[in-house]
Amino acid sequence: MAVFTQVDARDLEAFWAQYDLGEVESLKGIAEGVENSNFFVETADARYILTLFEKRVAEDDLPYFVGLMDHVAAAGFSCPQPMWTKSGKAIGRLSQRPALVTSFLPGLAVRRPSVADCASLGTTLARFHGASKGYAGKRPNNLSRSNWQAMHGQICEDVAARNQDWARLAEESLQKLNAQWPSALPMGHIHADLFPDNVFFRHGEVSGFIDFYFACEDMLAYDLAICINAWCFEGDGSLNVTKSAAFLNGYSQRRPLEPAEKEALPLLALGAGLRFFLTRAHDVIHHDPSWLVTPKDPNEYAHRMRTHLRARSAQDYGLWS
């Protein structure tokens, strides 16, 4: 949660003059996002979010993200809408970073999601998957199965040195995932980072998603697996089956899950758990104290992985029908 790159008011003025959005009246860095620098920008008429992309986001991927936001917004899905310069560009340059201006999406992120919040998330995620259909952009998921082995390889010695339990858990999970990872599930454009920070609520319902900078093509059900990990576990590490049931049923009402998707659910949840475990373990092991971001605890995700390893079917997540 930080602003990594500063913006000078005069540089902003020159940058902003490329757009037809009125004069800037206020600029505030937002303590949001761990990958990019975000700013709230106000003009006389409207509010915008300015994002400067830091080095963990590949510049070549930006047109995919911009196109996806445009596509789902055109299909009626509520998300930040990219703004285009007078000469028709969406990606500019500011403070030596690629820069994007989007519309401001009102709403509040919840920190302790309720059962009703999880149900609303499910419905909205199905709407998002529907809205992204037909988008022609291409971006493989470079944080999925084919990369876990390499990610794990890079950090396994460090992980083992740090924590033998972590090493055994990652090894066991990788073996299982490599042996059983599904290959024929419905594919689509997924958000791939739907943590509560990235979902806004208004009047008790999800009002939209933000932060599409991990979005990619993958199995739609993998997006659900990420949400189960991020939304349905309690502070004590236990899975709240009432929440996962509400989430999965909310989703299924809009897009019924295929039998193979249901069957794969425990495995997909384990895969999503491993993905966040590995990146968190990497960030903890390679943490530079001068960074502005405190790494998140990998143990949270180690604990979730153990739950997914024990799960036998989608029923363990409250999905019966």
Next chain:
Amino acid sequence: MAVFTQVDARDLEAFWAQYDLGEVESLKGIAEGVENSNFFVETADARYILTLFEKRVAEDDLPYFVGLMDHVAAAGFSCPQPMWTKSGKAIGRLSQRPALVTSFLPGLAVRRPSVADCASLGTTLARFHGASKGYAGKRPNNLSRSNWQAMHGQICEDVAARNQDWARLAEESLQKLNAQWPSALPMGHIHADLFPDNVFFRHGEVSGFIDFYFACEDMLAYDLAICINAWCFEGDGSLNVTKSAAFLNGYSQRRPLEPAEKEALPLLALGAGLRFFLTRAHDVIHHDPSWLVTPKDPNEYAHRMRTHLRARSAQDYGLWS
């Protein structure tokens, strides 16, 4: 630059219900301020800043700050205005912290102040000193001369161990300040933290001040000394006399400085330099890597102090008349 304390959307709703400000539509942590957590809050009609006070701000001092903002706003000075609950309170409690809601002040902070910016700052500071006249609140400056010796004593061994030059510089400055610190200059309510982050501009003029949480009673000219340190030095460490002249003349046009104030200027500038040097040195020496804030470099202020030690009169800062 960080949000130290998180706010849950539901806790915010309950807190906000005490006010008559309409429903919250959006909440965003602002990467601003190194002492408190700040949030941008939007309702259908207006925008507000919510501040949660962290432990470095004494709760007993809050009524002074609120009263000062109220007083200068009533006198026509542009600053955030405290909002009062329906039951007439300005300081509430949220996320286990004292909490204040103020109006949102538009404007942009500049990172590289120009000569014209310094002139506008001078005029506005004189207006602020005029507007704060008659405010009955009481708060001594606990980061001024009577405390430097103690601050220095607490950290001098650590400073000496870290850097012999720092130790010699602090010792020489303290001796000079103790021998010559003025006692009969005009007093008033000063902002005491007017770094560029805390000054907003619109259309090339200062539009207002924010962050009054170091404000106190002290010599008015001491506020000028802080500004000279914070606004009139270049990236290479040199004093830009054109900027300090523009600043001092801007101020003098509204409130002519007394001869004793002019005479004391180099010493006041040295005192202000020492104050920020000591707190920065403290933060560097006692830095806990888990903190969300990267300490600022004390050397910047060590260099300024050397400049002030060499200065012989206000003319060295461009003030002739």
